[in-house]
Amino acid sequence: MSNLHKILDEKLVRVGVLGATGTVGQRFISLLSNHPWFIIHALGASPRSAGKPYAKATNWKQTTPIPSNVREIIVQECKPEHFSDCAIVFSGLDADVAGDIEGAFRAADLAVFSNAKNYRRDPLVPLIVPLVNDSHLSMIPQQQALHQPPLQKGFILTNANCSTTGLVVPLRALEKSFGPVEACFVTTMQAISGAGYPGVSALDIVDNVVPYIGGEEEKMEWETLKILGGIAEEDGKKAFDMHSRYPLRVSASCNRVPVIDGHTMTVSVRFARRPPPSPQQVREALVAYTPEAQSMGCPSAPVHAVFVHEEPDRPQPRLDRYYQDGAGVSVGRVRQCAVLDIKFVVLANNVSIGAATSSIINAELAVLKGVVKLPIM
Amino acid sequence: MSNLHKILDEKLVRVGVLGATGTVGQRFISLLSNHPWFIIHALGASPRSAGKPYAKATNWKQTTPIPSNVREIIVQECKPEHFSDCAIVFSGLDADVAGDIEGAFRAADLAVFSNAKNYRRDPLVPLIVPLVNDSHLSMIPQQQALHQPPLQKGFILTNANCSTTGLVVPLRALEKSFGPVEACFVTTMQAISGAGYPGVSALDIVDNVVPYIGGEEEKMEWETLKILGGIAEEDGKKAFDMHSRYPLRVSASCNRVPVIDGHTMTVSVRFARRPPPSPQQVREALVAYTPEAQSMGCPSAPVHAVFVHEEPDRPQPRLDRYYQDGAGVSVGRVRQCAVLDIKFVVLANNVSIGAATSSIINAELAVLKGVVKLPIM
Amino acid sequence: MSNLHKILDEKLVRVGVLGATGTVGQRFISLLSNHPWFIIHALGASPRSAGKPYAKATNWKQTTPIPSNVREIIVQECKPEHFSDCAIVFSGLDADVAGDIEGAFRAADLAVFSNAKNYRRDPLVPLIVPLVNDSHLSMIPQQQALHQPPLQKGFILTNANCSTTGLVVPLRALEKSFGPVEACFVTTMQAISGAGYPGVSALDIVDNVVPYIGGEEEKMEWETLKILGGIAEEDGKKAFDMHSRYPLRVSASCNRVPVIDGHTMTVSVRFARRPPPSPQQVREALVAYTPEAQSMGCPSAPVHAVFVHEEPDRPQPRLDRYYQDGAGVSVGRVRQCAVLDIKFVVLANNVSIGAATSSIINAELAVLKGVVKLPIM
Amino acid sequence: MSNLHKILDEKLVRVGVLGATGTVGQRFISLLSNHPWFIIHALGASPRSAGKPYAKATNWKQTTPIPSNVREIIVQECKPEHFSDCAIVFSGLDADVAGDIEGAFRAADLAVFSNAKNYRRDPLVPLIVPLVNDSHLSMIPQQQALHQPPLQKGFILTNANCSTTGLVVPLRALEKSFGPVEACFVTTMQAISGAGYPGVSALDIVDNVVPYIGGEEEKMEWETLKILGGIAEEDGKKAFDMHSRYPLRVSASCNRVPVIDGHTMTVSVRFARRPPPSPQQVREALVAYTPEAQSMGCPSAPVHAVFVHEEPDRPQPRLDRYYQDGAGVSVGRVRQCAVLDIKFVVLANNVSIGAATSSIINAELAVLKGVVKLPIM
Known part of the structure; x- marks a missing residue:
């Protein structure tokens, strides 16, 4: 372990970014340029961008300038041979190319840490929200063993849809304290950055709400089960149990609203346990929740996995989305629900914990747990 | 009846508007200036405005100019003596003065038709959404009889909160076809105009969602019961039954979003009847719904009480709020709910059917049903 | 003339619309569906849309429903043979295909009335803002005569860029009363609808200003000269004089702002005449301005070519853009300029007078002046 | 001087903030809580807030939490006796109380460093934009001497209106390189935060532009002269010369746009010198400009007083307003002007360099120049 920490402290873990010129890729680069362990070694993008220095290849849309140590890196095509020195490859690729x-x-x-949706439903690929179910890393050896030919170091690990992420963090905290949730109603008010760039047309969203995001409700309803569920083992074969021992019904209604960053959600839950916990007990359980990413010392983990607001009108995306660099989840207005048990408001920064930050913490966890094989140096 | 229609056709019904310089008052004036039956006879506002021609007294914020036949009307103080010739008085007063x-x-x-909340909970005052429960007009004679001294023509009739209105119209249509609804989950995304002028600070809502509107959730949960409930009679005394024969649990989560006009809501319902209707049956019931305001020929009633969209991404406030001058309610995305039975999206124009238009249709119904006593002419 | 008016009154003028499924095309269709003279006879769009009923071919984004008399018209490819019965063809085509x-x-x-930019700089094609320079219709016979082979009825007539249109209407009114303007400074704050659909990404404009619109400043500076200039004749050959007898320097700074419809501009002008007119004289001249479109009775012409606001904070796009259906131009804040002579604020609805409405009034003028040859019926 | 730096390094300079609960006050507190020299010692607000811990007294609207070292400070009334230990008092008071x-x-x-407008026109009070005219600190001794009774340490120093600040920084840079500017045309697109909280109603600005801000144009036209002008001395009496040796005409058109933070401006200038500098020379002069705040080592001064963008579509408020914590000014699109000489776009963060940051750098300069008398410790 001390050898591991020496490698980390000397910042010797080389990482690559696929889809580096896109929205998620830019976010990866912003975050990784200051990372205490990882160093950006290779950037991949479309053939159109390949061969150019990064600063020329990208249409940079972040509110901080392009990191100076990245400006001159020559962008490569997304081919494995250009990334063979990378212990970790982060993917911000679009779904239409991410699969291949x-x-x-x-x-x-x-070792690929992906934001794309393509492998999320794969029965061997973990779908990990780092504040929730890093225990699913235990599926990686089986993924490697069943690959043809078997793999030594390679694997694919996905993180969840940005809206799912905001939901499962408080749900996991509640299940840990109070046992299974059996029903969950969620209505999202999602930021436009969730659709990438150019993404949403201004004519569709200024002074408007669009009460539909293609495929999003299905993703939230399904991903939640995979993430909150456990891993069943039968005949030595592991499988995701999809929360099947305690069936969980999730009903999602997804909306786009004129907000740049930050998905806000109203959530209502019913617990299996009767009587259900009180709002005050729920608040305390959320505050107390400490995922492994914190206890193991992941540098990108937030101090508060769930920050609970006491003011009646918070969280709000414009005011609260950048708290803790968007790595945690904010919850407010915990109160009784007249239909289910408890309702509350969730805010999650879709471009941070909802995207690149999740992948990075996942990678940190995978390094600490030895799932990522670092080169001996 | 023919005498009534003669009076109406000759546009001899004098009406007054209280709170004429405010947001709701301006909307009343826009709508009434072209009304086929009613003629604006008196305008009331605060002492600060009294004595001035309307065009000087108001800070007009509508997108059409001040009606020319109203510009020069001298604004009065809100005292009954200035309105004694009015068969109908519409009130757009703020709650802090409306009670007195x-x-x-x-x-x-x-006869007062009020948008204010002050008398909505009064056990003798009907709370009427004109596309839903005009049957509650039957409570007026008791209100008049119990007044000290008893009244001949006077009464107070309220319309509902703008967000409640959007909810109860489709719920009423569903209950009519399928019997009682026993649970309803609603999350609103409400327009800034719902808060009046100046109302919401731009700093609070540009690029933001505020997940809280003081008192709004309680109003929606309570008003829905009064409106959808019936009238019970015991010992000759009538009372609102608050949907008590079939208890209805409503859970509301209210949010402010950066939209000028039009409240959007995600709604999910559970019916008492098992099995529940299918989405297609729900769609058909909504389309078929014909309230009395239509069948009796109220001129301000919409052609479609509920307009059902088939496109997957509608209704949207910017595109659909002005359809039918905002007098109907739009519904879309009718589909199964994994937690309750059926879920859908509702859009209601908060400044039209959610406010002034409701009062005006209520007045039209009250005239046609003889609840408003017109002067013999 | 009485025969002409008979044809017009009987609504026998068949028109076609090219680019019918696009943003400008939809606006043409909304306006033409109620036109007193014109009847929509043919709709053209890309091969992808051809063969479908209009309601299926278009992604309708207007705030009023698709006109019922248009829903079932089968969309054609943009080939002349499908439009041979049309006396007038309106073009809302994109620039990349409009030329051919x-x-x-x-x-x-x-006879083509085009919104596209392709032919605006053609020395034989008039660039006409209908409230300004319909005298340039006199160039059409020469355009027809010089065509190979010469044309009997066909021609191309363009209208101006949406931002230019807002500028030249008041400038023309001022030049008519006070003689040549010799310098003009204009800063625009342009609506997102000016860029078409999907056009501007929401990520680029929510909570933002983009101080650049490609090519727009050059268009404003150049088109203004062609429109406000006269027609010189030498050796029997006519040519646009580009305001050359009184050189006019125009400096434009163009910005995109988060407004759906309506271009707002701050304008400052210097007159050749010394001393210059006072602000009050300017106001009066703007109010008095009566273009030929009004005096000849074009049905789509506004009552007020220039509406002058007296309130200190008007015009505003949200409140004033739909006045007169957006067919006029609003001016406010006429006052002294410390650098040039007079400054003021202009608002023009870019999707009405700035686009389809201009083409339609141009066509009305061309019909009344006999430039469009109507079939004998 | 070494003694001074010892005091500064030990962070022994006690400062107070007046109007601490308001928008500007909150910004002062955010900035001062991490200041290397200054320590917040006293907070003043209205009697309504006095006596409460700061966290209870304020409705905090910043995107970072209340600094922990300020939460418990008890708010005082704005009376001098509560601030007698403060070497510097920053004022974010509203104009209606700031004068007294x-x-x-x-x-x-x-020693008062004020954001309010009340004393800006006082002939003895400097109006200082710290990147421009800190030479005007030389007026302080005369202000102290002429006070009745004369003052030892006390004075009032104001900073400029937020929109003026953005204009004068590049103008000063240009005058330094190329001599007097004789005409300047500026159109602003100002953020809503410039109006304070609650400030602008959302109904006035969502999907809108308001082409008027009361008094703003006059302020820009007048303050620019005082700031860019020198100090004349006659008979031992100093006076601001208002740029009178080279008369400067400024014409401002001020607009409010739906942007949270950051004032964008289009600026055009005419130089006295003929021929004027080229756009490239202007760019170089802006980049090279180094005000005294930088050369003297003010900790809050930006690295780039003027940052010059090369991309055609920058600066943009959403992307560039927080660069250098908003302490510098961004300029882009430097190009020829057809009416004056050179035009360009300016972006200044109205809540940083346009407000609190200016006051703080002014205080830093005043400390370094000995204008603020520090207690011997």
Whole structure:
């Protein structure tokens, strides 16, 4: 372990970013440029961008300038041979290309941490929200063993949809304290950055709400089960149990609103346990929740996994989305629900904990748990 | 009846507007200036405005110019003596003054149709959404009889909160076809105009969602019961039954979003009847719903009480709020709910059917049903 | 003339719309569906849309429903043979295809009224803002005569960029009363609808200003000269004089702001005449301005070509853009300028007078002046 | 000087904040809570807030939490006796109370750095934009000497209106390189935070532009002269010369746009010198500009007083307003102007360099130049 920490402290873990010129890729680069362990070694994008220095290849849309140590890195095509020195490859690829490219990287024995949706439903690929279910890392050896040919270091690990992420963090905290949740109603008010760039047309969203985001409700209803569920083992074969021992019904209604960053949600839950916990007990359980990412010392983990607001009108995306660099989840207005048991408001920064930050903490956890094999140096 | 229609056709029904310079008052004036039956006879506002021509007294914020036949009307103080010739008095007063003034007008035997919340919980005052429960007009004679001294023509009739209105119209249509609803979950995304002027600070809502509107959730949960409930009679005394024969649990989560006009809501319902209706049956019931305001020929009633959208991404406030001058309610995305039975999206124009238009249709119904006593001419 | 008016009153003028499924095309259709003279006869769009009923082919984004008399019209490809019965063809085509298609339509002897920029700089094609320079219709016979082979009825006539239109209407009114303007400074704050659909990404404009619109400043500076200039004649050959007898320097700074419809501009002008007119004289001249579109009775012309606001904080796009259906131009805050002579604020509805409405009034003028040859019926 | 730096390094300079619960006050507190030299010692607000811990007294609207070292400070009334230990008093008071309170603090021999407009036109009070005219600090001794009774340490120093600040920084840079500017045309697109809280109603600005801000144009036109002008001396009496040796005409058109923070401006200038500098020369002069706040080592001064963007569509408020914590000014699109000489776009963060940050750098300069008398410790 001391050898591991020496490697980390010397910042010797080389990482690559796929889809580096896109919205998620830019966010990865912003976060990784100051990372205490990881150093950006390779950037991949479309053939159109390949061969150019990063500063020329990207249409930078972040509110901080391009990190100076990244400006001159030459962008590569997304081919494994350009990333063979990378212990970790982060993928911000669009879904239309992510399937093939991420598959090829895994086949080349590379460890891929993906934001894309393509492998989320794969029965061997963990879908990990780092404040929730890093225990699912235990599925990686089986993924490697069943690959043809078997892999030594390579795997694919996905993180969840941005809206799912905001939901499952408080749900996990509640289940840990009070046992299974059996029903959950969620209405989202999602930021436009969740659709990427150019994404949502201004004509569709200024002075408007769009009460539909294609595929989003299905993702929230399904991903929640995979993430909050456990891992069943039968005949030596592991499988995600989809919360099946305690069936959980999730009903999601997803809306786009004119907010730049930060998904706000109204959530109502029913617990299996009767009587259910009181609002005050729920508040205390949320505050007390400490995921492994914190206790193991992941540098990108937030101090408060769930920050509970006491003011009646918070959280609000404009005021609260950048708290803790958006790495935690904010909850407010915990109160009785007349239909289910308890209702509350959730805010999650879709471009941080809802995207790149999740992948990075996942990678930190995978390094600390030895799932990522670091080169001996 | 033919005499009634003669009076109406000759536009001889004089009406007054209280709170004429405010947001709701301006909307009343826009709508009434072209009304086929009613003619604006008197305008009331604060002492600060009294004595001035309306065009000087108001800070007009509508997107159409001040009606030319109103510009020069001298604004009066809100005292009954200035409105004694009015068969109908519409009130757009703020809650902090509406209680006393509306009470004084009723005591002066004037018929008051109020947008304010002050009398909504009064056990003798109907709370009427005109596309839903105009049957509650039957409570007026008792209100008049129990007044000290008893009234001949005067009464107070309220319409509902703007967000409640959008909810109860489709709920009423569903109950009519499928029997009682026993649970309802609603999350609102409410327009800033719902808070009046100046109302919401731009710093609070640009690029933001505020997940709290003081008192709004309680109003929605309570008003829905009064409106959808019936009238019980015992010992000759009538009372609102608050949907008590079939208890209805309503859970509301109210949010402010950066939209000028139009409240959007996600709604989920559970029916008492098992099995519940299918989404297609719900759609058909909504389309078929024909309230009395339509069948009796109220001129301000919409052609479609509930307009059902088939496109997956509608209704949207910016595109659909002005359809039918905002007098109907739009519903879309009718589909199964994994927690309750059926879920859908509702859009209601808070400044039209959610406010002034409701009062005006209520007045039209009250005229046609003889509840408003017109002067013999 | 009485025969002409008979044809018009019987609504026998068949018109076509090119680019019918796009933003400008939808606006043409909304306006033309109620036109007193014109009847929509043919709709053209891309091959992808051709063959479908209009209601299926378009992604309708207007705030009023698709006109019922248009829903079932089968969309055609943009080929002249499908429009041979049309006396007038309106074009809302994108610039990347407008050049070839409009040229082909003219060659087929069809009269084309175009919103596209392609032919605006053509020395034989008039660039007409209908409240300003319909005298330039006199260039049409020469355009027809010089065509190979010469044309009987066909021609191309363009209207101006949406931002130019807002500027030249008041400038023309001022030049008419006070003689040449010799310098003009204009800063625009342009609506997002000016960029079409999907056009501006919401991520680029929510809570933002973009101080650049590609090519827009050059268009404003150049088009203004062509529109406000006269027609010089030498050796029997006519040519646009580009305001050359009184050189006019225009400096434009163009910005995109988060407004759906309506371009707002701050304008400052210097007159050649010394001393310059006073602000009050300018106000009066603007109010008095009566273009030929009004005096000849064009049905789509506004009552007030220039509406002058007296309130200190008007015009505002949200409140004033739909006044007169957006067919006029609003001016406010006329006052001294410390650098030039007079400054003021202009608001023009970019989707009405700035686009489709201009083309339609141009067509009305061309019909009344006999430039469009109507079939004998 | 070494003694001074010892005092500064030990963070022994006690400061107070007046109007601490307001928008500007909150910004002062955010900035001062991490200041390397200054320590918050006293907070003043209205009698309604006095006596409460700061966290209870304020409705905190910043995007970072209340600094922990300020939460428990008890708010005082704005009376000099509560601030007698403060070497510096920052004022974020509203104009309706700032005149009396700031006057009383000066009379109590306290050094007041004010954001309010009340004393800006006082012939003895400097109006200082710290990146521009800190030379005007030389007026302080005369202000102290002429006070009745004369003051030892007390004075009032104001900073400029937020929109003026953005204008004068590049103008000063240009005058330094190219000599007097003789005409300047500026159109502003100002953020809503410039109006304080609650300030602008959302109904007035969502999907809108308001082409008027009361008094703003006059302030820009007048303050620019005082700031860019020199100090004339006659008979031993100093006076601001208002740029009178080279008369400067400024014409401002001020607009409010739906942007949270950051004033964008289009600026055009004419130089006295003929021929004028080229755009490239202007760019270089802006980049090279180094005000005294930088060369003397003020800790809150930006690295780039003027940051010049090369991209055609920058600066933009949402992307660039927080660069250098908003302490510098961004300029882009430097190009020829067809009416004057050179035009460009300016962005200044109205809540940073346009408000609290200016006052703090002014205080830093005043400390370094010995204008603020620090207690011997």
